[in-house]
Amino acid sequence: MTGPMSPPPTAAELSADPELASWRVLLGRLAGRWRTDSFAQGAQFVAGVAALADHLDHHPDIDLRYRHVTVTTVSHDVGRLTRRDRRLAVAVAALADELGLVAVPQELSTLEIGLDVMVAADVAPFWRAVLGYEPETEGGEDDCLIDPAGRHAGLWFQQMEAPRTERNRFHLDLTVPHDVVEERLAAALAAGGRLVTDEFAPAWWVLADAEGNEVCLCTWQGRG
Template identity: 45%
Template sequence: MEQVLSRREASEAVQDVGWRFLLGTLRTSVVVGSLGQAAGLAVEAVGVCGDDADGHLRVDVRPDRVVFTLQSLEHAAVTSRDVELALRISADVDEAGLVTTADIGAGAPRSVQLLEIAIDALDIAGIRGFWKAVLGYADEAGAGGPEDPLVDPVGQGPAVWFQQMDRARPQRNRIHFDISVPHDEAVRRVEAAVAAGGRLVSATRAPAFWVLADREGNEACVTTWQGRDG
């Protein structure tokens, strides 16, 4: 029976085969030599997933890599079926002489990641409809409340969520980026941002997220699944 997994359960189930848990999804990439090879891997993955492909698998095909994402669209979360499919895809990729990888480490272009845009608001219900309309976005599956995130219905743009303000803060930016990275990539990413001229604003809620800022005070958060549940 398909079961929704906790963040820790999902992460630990696939970490050893090159997948990482990011924002309610499992994600990995495979380096390839051509667009044709990438398309072939995508077709193989669809076959491996069988009838579950449409409800779980998303594929980004590029000439140099394929990025696979797994999530139960019905539950808007990672389930035991997603873990099973991840293991199947990794085995199939291995048979092709390639490898599923999260691209962790200084030698990689960057790790797998997901981007969110966070908007600070005093009246979330009052502005949420505007952003939904102007972006052409939709409610996340199983959501739709006044404080729930908005998502791109075709899966191309970053999710948008709203952070409740308790008072106006005109002296700082009110839109910031959340960069969700693998839990074993986060410290390196934070250190790189500081070395590039940024500053660490707060680590009080790390490893769930670190708040960083550039030299002009514009903020961004590096986030992981850790510190959010058991």
């Protein structure tokens, strides 16, 4: 049994773990997706995951769709990934194998919206009210807001030294699996995009479309 003082697993350790080949680390969470042949098969898988979660006393988020099921886990009580998440992920992957499901981790991603601001405290209450969002951390500052139901993209505020008038103040942050980002980057450039900067790679690359609207392609790598 893992002791209470055991160090938490790192993103690098989890990404290299052979028992987690069907999972990817996205924004501090473990995420996995499996294709299903029918809604009924997906529901069967979800029921099995629910039973595993109750047995292990560690409960993930599950998204059941017609042709796939997505499972995401993090230890909410400590706000990070722990050995409990690894144990659950290994069990879920084994169940998927038993049911003959095919993992499609390359389809996974997590979307956030960034807004350039001068004073986050001045604008955050408005966005919190209009979106019905809450701070990412309980009792935390409004520098990052999330949908409490976990359905919509998070909104975070990027501190600016001076107002920006020459470009949009909103941009998208798309976190993708570390082994997908180069393919996604190449596809975006081939589709008419341009590389704004790779200064922060492999943590993120900044891209822009033909009119200068920006998106950051992000991974867990290069974040210490």
